[in-house]
Amino acid sequence: MHAIAAFEPLPITDAASLRDIDTPDPAPGPLDLLIRVEAVSVNPVDVKKRTGGYGRGAVGNEPRILGYDGAGTVVGLGDEVTDFTVGDEVWWAGDAGRQGANADLQVVDHRIVATKPSSLSFADAAALPLTALTAWEGMFDHFRMSREDSGTVLMVGGAGGVGSILTQLAKRLTALRVIATAGREETQAWCLRMGADAVADHRELAASAGALAPQGVEYIFSSYTPGNIGTYAKLIKPFGSVVSIDGTDESLLPLFSKSASMHWEYMFARSRYGAWDIAEQGRILDELADLVDRGEIVTTATERIGDFSAAGLREAHRLVESKSMIGKVVVHR
The missing domain is CATH 3.40.50.720 (NAD(P)-binding Rossmann-like Domain)
Structure with missing residues (x-):
């Protein structure tokens, strides 16, 4: 699959700070969903991880695939997943200890995933979860x-x-x-x-x-x-x-x-430590989706970049690093 990865801490003006790569498709574990990613948003955590602020830029010896907000479609299920089906449109914030959403496919624990708001596009939905x-x-x-x-x-x-x-x-x-x-x-x-x-x-x-x-x-x-x-x-x-x-x-x-x-407040605490109430994040996202679909909450997406590539994500990182962003920047297919 195609993915966008960080290999070492570099300024975003360096073309090697985020690179397009080909990597094997991930396989879902028993509790995971395999999701086709349609849109991601970039948060300060992406910038911090890319620049080495949260440790090394890779998982083990692998390049680091960032991306901690996503919206997409379920294409595969772990053996123990019963509350989702292939074809479901979902949103999630992911797990900072696993590879992220800047890729064609991502595996995510189904307990921190929910059905996305039906009233929002993938791009507008991806702005909200984290x-x-x-x-x-x-x-x-x-x-x-x-x-x-x-x-x-x-x-x-x-x-x-x-x-x-x-x-x-x-x-x-x-x-x-x-x-x-x-x-x-x-x-x-x-x-x-x-x-x-x-x-x-x-x-x-x-x-x-x-x-x-x-x-x-x-x-x-x-x-x-x-x-x-x-x-x-x-x-x-x-x-x-x-x-x-x-x-x-x-x-x-x-x-x-x-x-x-x-x-x-550290949003990744539940997923990082496998908290007993990890499924609370999926429940919260379900409630938020209802609020969105009732018109009580609006998307915070203000910048939408239709270039799901290293170049598009470098531009999104540049906007976040500028510290002048209003709302959220989203990169979508």
Whole structure:
């Protein structure tokens, strides 16, 4: 099969940073689906893995096939799979410990796969799984939110992939007020389009968010954590909660006097460690598909590249690395 692989950490301007290769077709294990990939989206995790940020660029001695958002069609089933059939159109976020979706075919544990929204194309569907799972787990596994929850959540990085979907979910599934952060006029407009009640300037975060929520906020969801812990400590209410999706190695001590809690959200934790509730991700994706098909959630795809090749994916990586992306970039056939 054709695949796009990374062999060594290289800048995206280097044509060898992502290369077209031919590799044997993968074979599904007992719990796997074999899926024909129709579309993928590129996330910061792809860039980090390509540049060596999460260890070596290969699985064993194999080239690393990236891609952690996918939409496609089931073409094969493992012996123990009973809830999918060949021909099903599905979406998934995959497993960071296995080869990814930047290929003709991918094997994925069926428990983290769901039927894709029927109202979306493969390209528009591929924009959502990883970021939607990240937002959902942050809200409901870490914040323990419910549909009756009120108060305010500060979404740091409101125009990014996670911010774009978390804002929608918070407004549809809770009673929370959402303050998103953005800088440029176009990113501010995007946050409001996604449903944010207000937008704070991330360049003056403490002053801007503080003016919008002078009594403080109950929740902070952070896409850009390093350097911001002191600011979060100023903005969070006593006994509030912070979820970080990018981590930080700085001291959390500023949060102590507020009795605030800090949570790390890593969407791959369930698949990486074979968690007892690994099938929860498939269930979440099923619920998200229903929300999409009811018109309550919209795709966050803003850039669509119709070139499923190394060249197309290099362009998608370049856009993500530019740090000016609004929403998500998708590469499709």
